[in-house]
Amino acid sequence: MPVAACCLLLPAMGCRKQDDGLTNTQRQSGDRLSQIAKRTGGDWNKLTPEERKFLVTDLSYGNESSARMLLLAAAGKIGGKPGGPPRR
Numbered sequence: 001m002p003v004a005a006c007c008l009l010l011p012a013m014g015c016r017k018q019d020d021g022l023t024n025t026q027r028q029s030g031d032r033l034s035q036i037a038k039r040t041g042g043d044w045n046k047l048t049p050e051e052r053k054f055l056v057t058d059l060s061y062g063n064e065s066s067a068r069m070l071l072l073a074a075a076g077k078i079g080g081k082p083g084g085p086p087r088r
Contacts, residue, residue, distance in 0.1 A: 029059065033074050042075030044068055 022030070032054065040046040047055070052067075060067035072078045 033059065033070070037071055037074035037076075040071070040075070042072045042077040044071060047071075 036047070036051050036055070040051075044052075055067040055071060056062060056064050059070060069078070
């Protein structure tokens with residue numbers, strides 16, 4: 001009987017959503033940042049006043065420089081690339 005129960009439970013356990021450690025609010029903020037970055041291509045000048053407020057106030061704790069870097073990183077304009085340095 002225990003073997004049969006395990007066979008029935010294992011597939012159900014694999015279907016569960018994995019916990020990524022983020023709250024719903026954090027997921028929503030990340031999704032919004034991704035949408036903004038995609039729409040603007042990382043260009044600060046293309047942000048609406050509402051988007052600037054969101055990036056500076058909500059995500060960067062009032063630091064505009066951090067907000068600009070966050071936008072660039074989300075747009076894929078900065079950050080490390082996988083692998084090592086280019087070959088010569």
